[in-house]
Amino acid sequence: MSADPWLDSAARVAEWISDYRKRLPELPVLPDVSPGDTLELLPAAPPEAPESLDDILSDLDRIIVPGLTHWNHPGFLAYFSSSSSDPGVLAEFIAAALNVNAMLWKTAPSASELETRMIEWMRRFVGLPDLFEGVIQDTASSSSFTALLAAREQALPGSRTEGLAAREPGVRPLVYQSDQAHSSIDKAVIAAGIGSDNIRRIECDGVFRMRPDLLDRTLASDLEAGHLPVMVCATIGTTSSTSIDPVRAIADICARHGVWLHVDAAYAGPAAALPELRPLFEGWERADSIVLNPHKWLTTPIDCSVLLFRDPEAVRRSLAATPVYLETGVEARNLMDYGLPLGRRFRALKLWFLFRRLGAEALRDMLRRHIDLANGFADRVRMDDRFELVAPVPFSTVCFRAIPPDADRSAGPAIDGSSSSRADDWNRYLLDAVNRRGRVFLSHTELSGQFVLRLAVGSAHVRDEDLEAAWTELTHVYEDLRTD
Amino acid sequence: MSADPWLDSAARVAEWISDYRKRLPELPVLPDVSPGDTLELLPAAPPEAPESLDDILSDLDRIIVPGLTHWNHPGFLAYFSSSSSDPGVLAEFIAAALNVNAMLWKTAPSASELETRMIEWMRRFVGLPDLFEGVIQDTASSSSFTALLAAREQALPGSRTEGLAAREPGVRPLVYQSDQAHSSIDKAVIAAGIGSDNIRRIECDGVFRMRPDLLDRTLASDLEAGHLPVMVCATIGTTSSTSIDPVRAIADICARHGVWLHVDAAYAGPAAALPELRPLFEGWERADSIVLNPHKWLTTPIDCSVLLFRDPEAVRRSLAATPVYLETGVEARNLMDYGLPLGRRFRALKLWFLFRRLGAEALRDMLRRHIDLANGFADRVRMDDRFELVAPVPFSTVCFRAIPPDADRSAGPAIDGSSSSRADDWNRYLLDAVNRRGRVFLSHTELSGQFVLRLAVGSAHVRDEDLEAAWTELTHVYEDLRTD
Numbered sequence: 001m002s003a004d005p006w007l008d009s010a011a012r013v014a015e016w017i018s019d020y021r022k023r024l025p026e027l028p029v030l031p032d033v034s035p036g037d038t039l040e041l042l043p044a045a046p047p048e049a050p051e052s053l054d055d056i057l058s059d060l061d062r063i064i065v066p067g068l069t070h071w072n073h074p075g076f077l078a079y080f081s082s083s084s085s086d087p088g089v090l091a092e093f094i095a096a097a098l099n100v101n102a103m104l105w106k107t108a109p110s111a112s113e114l115e116t117r118m119i120e121w122m123r124r125f126v127g128l129p130d131l132f133e134g135v136i137q138d139t140a141s142s143s144s145f146t147a148l149l150a151a152r153e154q155a156l157p158g159s160r161t162e163g164l165a166a167r168e169p170g171v172r173p174l175v176y177q178s179d180q181a182h183s184s185i186d187k188a189v190i191a192a193g194i195g196s197d198n199i200r201r202i203e204c205d206g207v208f209r210m211r212p213d214l215l216d217r218t219l220a221s222d223l224e225a226g227h228l229p230v231m232v233c234a235t236i237g238t239t240s241s242t243s244i245d246p247v248r249a250i251a252d253i254c255a256r257h258g259v260w261l262h263v264d265a266a267y268a269g270p271a272a273a274l275p276e277l278r279p280l281f282e283g284w285e286r287a288d289s290i291v292l293n294p295h296k297w298l299t300t301p302i303d304c305s306v307l308l309f310r311d312p313e314a315v316r317r318s319l320a321a322t323p324v325y326l327e328t329g330v331e332a333r334n335l336m337d338y339g340l341p342l343g344r345r346f347r348a349l350k351l352w353f354l355f356r357r358l359g360a361e362a363l364r365d366m367l368r369r370h371i372d373l374a375n376g377f378a379d380r381v382r383m384d385d386r387f388e389l390v391a392p393v394p395f396s397t398v399c400f401r402a403i404p405p406d407a408d409r410s411a412g413p414a415i416d417g418s419s420s421s422r423a424d425d426w427n428r429y430l431l432d433a434v435n436r437r438g439r440v441f442l443s444h445t446e447l448s449g450q451f452v453l454r455l456a457v458g459s460a461h462v463r464d465e466d467l468e469a470a471w472t473e474l475t476h477v478y479e480d481l482r483t484d
Numbered sequence: 485m486s487a488d489p490w491l492d493s494a495a496r497v498a499e500w501i502s503d504y505r506k507r508l509p510e511l512p513v514l515p516d517v518s519p520g521d522t523l524e525l526l527p528a529a530p531p532e533a534p535e536s537l538d539d540i541l542s543d544l545d546r547i548i549v550p551g552l553t554h555w556n557h558p559g560f561l562a563y564f565s566s567s568s569s570d571p572g573v574l575a576e577f578i579a580a581a582l583n584v585n586a587m588l589w590k591t592a593p594s595a596s597e598l599e600t601r602m603i604e605w606m607r608r609f610v611g612l613p614d615l616f617e618g619v620i621q622d623t624a625s626s627s628s629f630t631a632l633l634a635a636r637e638q639a640l641p642g643s644r645t646e647g648l649a650a651r652e653p654g655v656r657p658l659v660y661q662s663d664q665a666h667s668s669i670d671k672a673v674i675a676a677g678i679g680s681d682n683i684r685r686i687e688c689d690g691v692f693r694m695r696p697d698l699l700d701r702t703l704a705s706d707l708e709a710g711h712l713p714v715m716v717c718a719t720i721g722t723t724s725s726t727s728i729d730p731v732r733a734i735a736d737i738c739a740r741h742g743v744w745l746h747v748d749a750a751y752a753g754p755a756a757a758l759p760e761l762r763p764l765f766e767g768w769e770r771a772d773s774i775v776l777n778p779h780k781w782l783t784t785p786i787d788c789s790v791l792l793f794r795d796p797e798a799v800r801r802s803l804a805a806t807p808v809y810l811e812t813g814v815e816a817r818n819l820m821d822y823g824l825p826l827g828r829r830f831r832a833l834k835l836w837f838l839f840r841r842l843g844a845e846a847l848r849d850m851l852r853r854h855i856d857l858a859n860g861f862a863d864r865v866r867m868d869d870r871f872e873l874v875a876p877v878p879f880s881t882v883c884f885r886a887i888p889p890d891a892d893r894s895a896g897p898a899i900d901g902s903s904s905s906r907a908d909d910w911n912r913y914l915l916d917a918v919n920r921r922g923r924v925f926l927s928h929t930e931l932s933g934q935f936v937l938r939l940a941v942g943s944a945h946v947r948d949e950d951l952e953a954a955w956t957e958l959t960h961v962y963e964d965l966r967t968d
């Protein structure tokens with residue numbers, strides 16, 4: 001016991017975290033629980049009297065940890081990785097203790113300005129020009145939604161006051177994205193009152209990139225019909241396959257038709273920090289808005305999404321509302337004006353800690369290592385007759401399938417859109433069996449109508465042996481299934 | 485140095501926090517900085533090489549702390565208090581280390597179910613019936629926005645697909661709120677594509693409560709004109725004066741006209757935990773949705789907003805979208821379906837720590853103490869000729885004005901809406917002078933066209949002496965101004 005009970009509590013929690021981290025690699029990534037299991041262990045009402053920290057931590061071990069999917073587990077290779085490295089964890093600790101609210105400049109001047117500077121650091125890190133400004137949002141969903149609101153007000157001036165229902169019913173506000181765009185864009189379109197029927201899902205080429213010729217043709221025909229294009233969303237690193245829309249060509253089309261270009265680089269954005277990968281991002285510097293998520297590939301604790309925009313006034317104009325009780329009389333940027341939530345956590349602190357404690361060079365090294373690990377795994381898939389790659393691997397995510405043992409390979413699963421439900425079932429079983437074993441966690445998607453396995457590298461904690469284990473698990477279960 | 489560098493770093497940060505807390509009461513609540521001051525101290529580019537934790541913490545002291553408005557300062561009496569007590573700070577530390585994402589049940593089963601249970605604990609704490617379910621959002625802005633989307637889809641079925649522009653232009657979707665409702669409702673209406681012109685701002689009575697007779701009349705006339713009422717927002721504890729809309733009467737009207745009733749109790753909601761205050765909440769149990777913010781009056785670190793709803797399916801239906809790559813095949817509630825952001829921090833953990841570590845009884849005691857402190861301050865105002873109360877004090881916020889020394893009190897400032905610009909100026913000077921002195925931080929608002937001072941009690945850290953200091957500062961500056 002020290003003289004300061006706070007230090008004792010903090011030390012106790014730090015030890016709990018240290019223990020958790022030590023046993024994490026031995027825990028199953030996915031827990032063996034069924035819906036309702038945790039609820040049963042939790043009392044229906046809050047306690048009247050205080051309980052000790054030790055009791056709470058002991059329940060954390062008994063009730064919560066066994067029911068967690070461990071995102072910080074080194075074998076977590078599902079979805080896009082979201083992991084937390086030490087600097088961000090420490091920064092979150094401090095942010096919670098400071099508990100400032102950077103809604104107005106006046107309510108947190110240095111936090112507001114640190115956020116502005118961290119946006120600049122991020123912009124420099126990924127090599128975007130000075131003209132981009134931005135804010136930190138919680139998630140890419142919120143960032144893209146904010147961008148859509150700005151695009152909506154630009155395409156339909158006055159819609160923030162009149163609303164969309166005041167428009168001519170024959171004139172449709174339209175949003176353009178590839179059929180591989182993330183569901184967050186769909187949700188943004190729904191939320192903004194534009195309606196999901198007003199999404200034009202532009203077909204992709206054979207490697208899942210938006211076809212600019214089709215975009216151009218659709219836009220031209222919509223404009224001719226008197227409709228109102230609101231936004232084109234291009235993706236660098238789509239969720240299913242990490243494909244890369246041809247942003248330069250799309251930017252040309254957007255410029256020609258005067259449409260807002262939003263680039264969703266939530267996952268892949270940080271990889272633009274690597275000069276050798278910069279060509280994959282060609283054209284994004286012409287976007288009106290860009291989203292990239294440090295809480296994905298940059299190991300910042302969730303949540304931290306960076307929204308960059310070319311014209312801050314376009315964003316502010318679309319959404320800002322300052323009641324008398326929030327007027328300050330100070331001439332400074334109030335960050336609440338660039339998003340829906342009024343309250344704003346001190347998220348910039350974790351970016352500051354991340355960049356300073358690790359340094360830009362180490363972050364680039366990490367990105368390169370992840371890309372190497374993914375490509376090593378892809379090579380194994382490529383060289384093994386039991387598996388096949390189903391998409392290129394531009395970043396750190398591998399999309400692949402198992403080929404059932406008795407399948408005629410020439411007639412078997414391929415990326416030509418043919419239905420292959422037996423192979424699909426086989427891959428589903430395989431994925432489920434691998435995940436149930438608990439050593440690694442992979443996810444899935446659908447590409448060209450086929451069920452596809454997906455392995456994503458991007459965690460602060462991933463080790464060479466975890467990729468090795470993923471391969472071992474897959475081949476092991478494959479052989480088990482073969483002999484079943 | 486221990487064998488585990490993590491423990492050393494965590495201890496170093498815990499000490500930093502301990503030191504910050506010790507010197508906090510001596511720091512000015514509001515910093516003496518101008519826009520740009522912090523930016524100047526921050527390098528334009530991120531460092532290439534790692535820096536030591538000590539260097540970063542030292543810059544935290546040198547660059548960030550001197551530019552912060554200290555929300556955890558005991559003298560922070562502005563806005564609605566948002567402070568963090570120990571249990572939540574420790575829980576945030578753990579949440580950042582776990583870094584799970586409770587978007588799907590499968591991606592964080594126990595975190596998802598803990599969130600469900602914490603919603604139940606909160607519901608019980610404030611005495612709402614079992615039928616309310618809910619989720620945790622970041623802020624009341626997001627909670628109210630989510631409620632509005634559900635109300636929109638209920639009033640205009642199919643609008644999530646068709647959008648609002650497909651409607652007859654003469655038919656207006658309308659949202660009803662008092663002229664004292666929070667700006668977050670305005671922003672939600674703008675974001676949802678309804679348009680701020682379609683807000684009916686219902687006039688209030690002499691103590692800033694929505695007039696139900698006017699609401700009823702406006703609704704009836706809008707319905708007769710063929711318009712589409714989407715939502716009525718009633719507020720329990722408005723931002724300016726913490727006035728209480730007559731929710732029971734409003735619920736009757738909503739039921740009669742079949743309109744969604746949303747209750748904004750973001751600030752005052754927790755006070756329903758006090759049986760003696762429960763009458764102030766009469767009728768809220770009939771709402772379709774309710775928002776209350778543990779990150780305000782319950783000392784949970786920002787951000788933590790509880791959204792309660794009567795019909796989970798109405799919320800899900802309005803916004804949920806599940807792409808193939810997020811399908812899990814598990815029959816369980818996926819919390820991503822009840823809000824816009826896909827990624828979801830483990831916010832339930834801090835509510836769990838808060839309720840267990842402090843206990844419900846101590847939380848009620850704290851609420852009572854804050855209400856007593858505010859009423860003690862209100863009594864001083866009431867009994868001093870130099871000041872006057874301008875609104876009732878149902879909770880823990882006091883709205884008051886100074887009366888300039890040579891004003892004829894009978895003809896002086898009053899809550900009758902008369903313009904009184906000299907008195908306004910005098911109060912502005914007074915507020916600014918008090919805040920510049922740094923001992924306490926008060927805010928302002930406008931009521932009946934008058935500039936009003938606002939003192940809000942609600943921090944985990946407020947002491948009796950801080951209220952004493954607020955009074956001393958106000959009277960001291962008053963006398964200084966008088967002799968100027």
